[in-house]
C-alpha cells in the first residue's frame with residue numbers, strides 16, 4: 001500500500017518554486033531518507049505531507065486523503081523538527097502525558113524508559129533544554145507515538161555523536177519491532193544509510209532520484225587514472241563529477257553501465273574503477289558544478 005502519493009506537486013512561495021512538480025510514491029512500512037542540500041525543499045515537502053502547508057498545485061495524498069488540515073492524517077502522523085515549541089506551563093512529563101492522550105498507539109513505558117535513559121528530569125521545561133536535548137526529547141515523542149507515518153525533519157540537530165548513535169539504534173529497534181512508515185530528512189547520509197531502505201534525493205525542488213539504498217550504492221562508478229585514458233573510457237557518458245589529480249591524472253564519476261569487455265579495456269588502459277559512496281554520489285548529483293568547490297579555485 002502507498003502511504004504517500006505525490007503527482008506533479010508544486011509549492012510556490014511568492015515567485016520561488018520550493019517544490020517543482022515532484023512525483024513519487026512512498027510505500028507502507030519503509031524508511032525513506034529525504035536528502036538534499038540547504039534550500040532544496042525538504043522541509044517544505046515534509047510540511048505539505050504533514051498537512052501544515054497547502055500545496056499550490058498538483059496532487060498529494062497521504063493515507064489516500066489530502067493532508068492539509070486533515071484530521072485523519074494528523075491523527076496518524078507525527079512530525080518532528082527542531083522548531084517545535086510547547087506551552088511554557090507544561091513540564092516534560094506533562095508533555096509526554098498530553099502526547100499519550102493524543103496518539104492512539106502511544107507507548108508510555110517506552111517513553112519513560114527513554115526519558116530515564118537520557119537523564120531527563122520530569123519537572124524540566126522544554127524551553128530550558130539545550131538544542132541537542134530538545135532534539136533528544138522530540139525523538140522520545142517520535143518513537144513512543146508509534147504513528148503509522150513518522151516524519152522526522154533533521155531529527156539529530158544539535159545531538160552529539162553518542163546521542164545520534166543511540167537515536168539511530170533506537171529508531172531501528174523500534175522500527176523492527178513495530179514497523180511504520182518513516183521519512184527522515186538529513187544532511188548526514190553516511191550516518192543514516194544503514195537505516196534506510198530508500199533514498200529520495202531532491203535538488204532545487206525537483207526530484208533527482210528515488211531508489212533503494214542498495215541501487216544507489218551501485219548507481220555510479222569512479223574512474224581513476226591517466227587523464228587521456230580516463231576520458232577515453234568515459235566516452236560520451238554524462239559526467240557526474242570530475243577532479244584533476246596532479247599534472248595528468250583524473251578521477252571521473254559516471255553512471256555504472258559498463259559492460260564486462262569495457263571494464264576489461266579500462267583495466268588494460270590502467271584505469272581503476274571504484275565504487276562511489278552513496279553520500280558522495282548525492283553530493284555530486286546535487287552540486288551546482290561538476291568539480292565542486294575546486295572549481296572556485298581552478299584557474300582555467
Ligand SMILES: Nc1ncnc2c1ncn2[C@@H]1O[C@H](COP(=O)(O)OP(=O)(O)OP(=O)(O)O)[C@@H](O)[C@H]1O
Nearest residue numbers: 013014016018036037038039040041042043044045
Ligand atoms: N515561508 C517561506 N517564504 C518564502 N520562501 C520560503 C519559505 N520557506 C522556504 N522558502 C524557500 O523555499 C526553498 C526551500 O526551503 P526549505 O526550507 O523547504 O529547504 P530545506 O531543503 O529544508 O533546507 P535546509 O536543509 O536548509 O533546512 C528555499 O529557497 C527557501 O528559501
